[in-house]
Amino acid sequence: MIDHLIPILAGTLAAATPLVFAGLGELVAEKSGVINLGVEGMILIGAIAGFAFATQTGGGAGAGLIAGAVAGTLAATLFAILSLSLGANQAAAGLALTIFGIGLSAFIGQSFVSYSLPGLKPWDIPLLSDIPVIGRILFHQDWVVYLSWVVALAVAWVLAKTRLGLLLKAVGESPESAHAIGYPVIAIRYGAVLFGGAMAGIAGAYLSTVYTPLWVQNMSAGRGWIAVALVVFATWKPGRLMLGAYLFGGMTILQLHAQGLGIRVPSQLMSAIPYAATVLVLVLISRDRKLLQLNLPASLGKSFMPGG
């Protein structure tokens, strides 16, 4: 039994990693009061940029991830100019970015359909990977999974322990007050949105260069939307976000295994299970209104223009 479970649980971590990156990025952006619905588009742009760069330069997954981060940041810059500098509606600008990302990635991707990449081999963490069962699950992963933990810890630490985190929360709650006491609201929001873009770009590049190392049109398959939903249901807390991401990853792997066992349920229905289950569970655990109220960035989605 354990022998069957280990690959499932280990696979869960890899399957969840794009969500962890994209979700953390969106969490930071939303903490600053900006809701970016362009995550799906930024993931796809990151995916094709990473894949193209990795195949063209032969630089491997590492180069791909960097290219993905750069491309995601550029895409986010586009969104930031529209919504932060020009005061466009955040929801509309984000949706436009997603549509743009889907189209652009499909267009560029046409010439990369036949390529493939070697992916990444797992790294065993010395000593830790020797722990029975847990070691095989947690510490026998590719290095990007470890990187996602580092990023998660860093985001949690910055939000909880630093002046920057405090400032992010303050700007997200009341940009007017933050402006009144003399903080550069727009610059801080730019920073948060661009970070979100970089993370979404890495998420996409991980999909196309490591997780399934080839290009398939629309390969993010709605993960960007799940990431946006995760942030809300996680009540803007990094720990809960990780939990939600791994839940989704687990369900993805489980239904793949179930399909492999030949259970007679239409595969489309099976593929929908992770999405439905994640949303259901997160709705249930986020019913605590007090928690939601205390953590919701009060100015989320409202544009702010510093006036005289």
Place this chain on the structure above:
Amino acid sequence: MLTTAPLDHPPPTGEPRLQLLHITKRYPSVVANDDVSLTVMPGEIHAVLGENGAGKSTLMKVIYGAVHADIGEIMWNGRQVHIANPAAARALGIGMVFQHFSLFETLSVVENIALVIGGKFDLPALAERVKSVSEKYGLPLDPNRLVHSLSVGERQRVEIVRCLLQNPQLLILDEPTSVLTPQAVRKLFETLRQLAAEGVSILYISHKLHEIQELCDTATVMRGGKVTGHATPRNETPASMARMMIGRELPVCHAEPYTGVSAPVLQVRGLTQPTDDPFGTPLEGIDLTVNSGEIVGIAGISGNGQAELLAALSGEALVASDMVRVGDKPAGALNAAQRRDLGLVFVPEERLGRGAVPSLSLTDNALLTAHRQGMVKNGLVNYAAAKDFATRDIARFDVRTGGAASAARSLSGGNLQKFIVGREIMQTPKLMIVAQPTWGVDVGASAFLRQTLIDLSRQGVAVLVISEELEELFEICDRIAVLAGGKLSEAVPKQQTDAEAIGLKMSGLFAGTTHGGSHASA
């Protein structure tokens, strides 16, 4: 940098801390400050007195660097300075306590303070400093409480402590007592006198004449953007200062006895309402009757169930049908619109956001509740009628504004309140419920609003006023009740009670006497 200069060259005694010379600030439609000059000495408590729209707030924003004057100079400790932004003002040693607090609700006290204080980011150490400063000046604060759980008075303490931690040489307070209980005001004055004794200059913006007389050394009076007088408050009478401020005699409210038919219009019976808000107050067995032709006041400090009671009365929260009756109809289960159809009108405490939509024009805001006055036909809005209604409201209730097309947020608090009260009165209600009718409103507009409510009641309308200002309740009400801890005392005629007795009830010392002594909650 400007910041180090004051220490290198300590000002000789007799040199002004702050001098404003011929400050002029024009906005497209109005001259907010017209050739205003003002001098504040070290350790002086200087009042800036004026009506709404007199230009006090603009002048303070100029000093605090949030607004730049078109003409004029600012001298700081004898040197001409340019204050580019609030951060530059703070660096000079200017602190400001805002009328509408600039605090972040979901952050703790110490986090809010850390956002303004520079230096190393060490919250525990800062919490210690907050504790010691707050104790030194008699402003007790728990640094780790979240701001949204604090009372208004405690929030003000946070703002003051935040300023004090920066060792200011000048402290600006904008209407600081409008939210405080009498005891809290006394405490605040002690703190301010202590600061002044240490050499801190204080600019005290207010319209409460007796407070200025009690606290301030000197006063600058403003009207219509201009300085209309300098005074030593102790040598003046409230009447003489009011003349300078509003250019005429202090208005007094007149209440004739009501001679019409008196019948119950609002009846509340055993209103009990638990709350699922962790910071809310549950209501317990509230009984209240308001008759036509009378004003009933509910005294008490906010947070004792005022918000919950108002929601249950206005229809924002639904209760059992028989708990609230309007006229002869059970209304507890009706929503706000249905209760309005019964002749109930409601003026909430929050003018911007609940009483009016800040970004909408006055015409659109009139439409929000007054659409019953024939402004909507077959689902289509008759904008001509709405505009006409708003224009009549503006004229009849002396609302100072550019016109019916002005956005609600462009009006000062008093003028917006006049507009909202006017909008409700013009719907010829049977019952009017008003919360904090003169919160942050100056003498002239307050008197106008109070007289308006009295006149309304004498036409046979039942009026319920919820207010924290005892003086106001004694001036306009026929009967007064007290809401404390979610329970309401019996409403007694004002001739049979006094401020002392009401103050005792505010601490909950009535439950035993009105409910047979079984569950007193001291």
